[in-house]
Amino acid sequence: MPDTASRTALARNERRVTGILAAIFGLRMFGLFMILPVFTVLGAELDGATPLLMGVAIGAYGLLQALFQVPFGMLSDRYGRRVLMVVGLLVFAAGGVIAASADSIYGVIAGRAVQGAGAVAAVIMALLADVVSEQQRTRAMAIVGMTVGSAFIVALIIGPALAAWLGLSGLFWLATGLALVGLLMTLLWLPEPQLRSREAQLPWRTRVAGVVRDPLLARMNLGIFILHAVLxxxxxxxxxxxxxxLPLAQHSVLYLVVFIASLLVMVPLMIRGERRGLRGAKLVAIVLLLAAQLLLALGHKQLWLLTVALWLFFAGFNLLEALLPSLVGRVAPVGTRGTAMGLYSTLQFLGVFAGAALGGWLLQYQGAGAVFWAAAMLLVPWLLAALTMPPLRRLESRSLPLPPAAALAGWSERVLAVPGVLEAVVFAESGVAMIKIDPAEIDEAALDAAAAQLN
Incomplete structure (x- = not known):
């Protein structure tokens, strides 16, 4: 059985890696978000700028993200998470330099496209799923999700002030600098754990086919597409x-208040989901989104109803942002986790593109009410899919002290040979390992014997 020192070392490592990944993700997303509230104003001054091309500049990032999430995730399965994060952050920084140096809208489009090609979201979430135990994974995903949500809110508040000081070019330079800070954090502080599982490394076609055909992963992918399309x-x-x-200057204050108030709903639901299963929390979150869209459709002309609807929306959205990647990490085997996260992120960014396009078209030709009714209709099949989702297999994570260096070479193979042990993650720097087990199948005596042999 794991000793207290091993559990403490594992918990310390989980907190450290979660904090670093949340900071890297948050810095990168803040660099993107601060462009959004000002680009349609400042971008109009670029040579060749039109409303259509400014829309293309904003959307180019999302489209390239969608295209590159699966390749980055698959490569991280084979070559490691950290090296792909380094590559992605360097590509993102290069895109920022291109956009900051551009005098025309076409240069900005090119820069935004290159930024999008640095698609590290799937790699970050896969690494988080690798190193955080089953019991703590939802909480860790929530920390990352709340960090991104906070970056969005802060960007809405200070983005216009930064733009007035730095200009559009300066915002792109700042985004580049933030990406380089994330790169240094990756190189200096982020560990590269050694992952082992019962399954050998599969050919890429087999991995992709398995991920695409998995019915549980398909439900998660459907969900993230609808979630971001509705967003x-x-x-x-x-x-x-x-x-x-409401005057424009007060919008950011309203968003901030609504976001903070939404945490009062989200956090208790998340804690309850960790204790009693995530399926119920997921259903509640989808119902909150559906209620928000119905309230927006019926009462969008009244400020207080708008505020209540946004409160419900942020509560459901933030909870699902934490739950869905946690569920993907639980369902996907370790040998395909990066691939699964890549496909998941691809559907996420396709949802961003589809939701923006559909929402804009409906708003122009049918009015605001039609947008919210359409969003509500999108949520109904997701709710039905969630209601019919079978229960997930309950897994647990345990910590074990690592054996002496001389015995480490065969450690994972012996532990993985124990019935009920599914995968192992070795943290050589911390002297501890995390194993994932199926409590219904684990042979406790064999696990104790295997651990005793190696100490």
Whole structure:
């Protein structure tokens, strides 16, 4: 059985890696978000700028992200998470330099596209799923999700002030600098754990086919596509509605208050989900989103109803942002986790593109109410899919002290030979390992014997 020192070392390592990954993700996303509230104003001054091309500049990032998530995730399965994070952050920084140096809208489009090609979101989430125990994974994903949400809110608040000081080019230079800070954090502080599982490394075609055909992963991918399509459709529409009832300078304050209030709903639901299973928390979150869209459709002309709807929306959205990647990490085997996260992130960014396009078209031709009714209709099949989702196999993570260096070479093979042990993650720097087990199948005596032999 794991000793207290091993559990403490594992918990310390989990907190450290979660904090580093959340900081890297947050810095990168803040660099992107601070462009959004000002680009349509400042971008109009670029040579050749038109509303269509400015839209292409904003969307180019999402499209390239969608294209490169699976390749980055697959490569991280084979060559390691940290090296792919380094490559992705360097590519993102290069795109920032291109955009910052551009005098025309076409140069900015090129820079945004190169930024999008640095698609490390799937790699970050796969690494988090690798190193955090089953019991703590939802909480760790929530920390990352809340960090990204906070970056979004802070960017909405200070982005215009930074733009007035630095200009559009300066914002791109700042985004580049933040990416380089994330790169240094990756190189200096982020570990590269050694992952072992019962399954040998599979050919890439087999991995992709397995991920695509998996019915549970398909439900997660459907969910993240709908979630981000609804997000973008909502925020194509809501700012204009708020503008009719509230001065622009007060929008950021409203968003901040609503975001903080949403945590009062999200955090208890997340804790309850960790204790009693994630399926119920997921269903509640989808219902919150559906209620928010119905309230927006029926009451978007009244400020107080808009505020209540946004509160419900952020509560459901933030909870699902934490739950869905945690579920993907639980369902996907370690040998295909990066691939699974890559496909998941691809559907996420395709949802961003589809939701923005559909929301804009409906808003222009049918009005704001049609956007929210369409978003509600999108949520219904997801709710039905979640209601019929079978229960997940309950797994646990345990910590074990590592054997002396001389015996380490065969450690994972012997432990993985124990019935019920599914995978092992070795943290050589911390002198501890994390194993994932199936409590229904684990042979406790064999596991104790295997651990005793190696000490």
């Amino acid at each position: 973008m459709a909502t925020f194509v529409t809501v700012p204009g509605l708020l503008q009719q009832q």
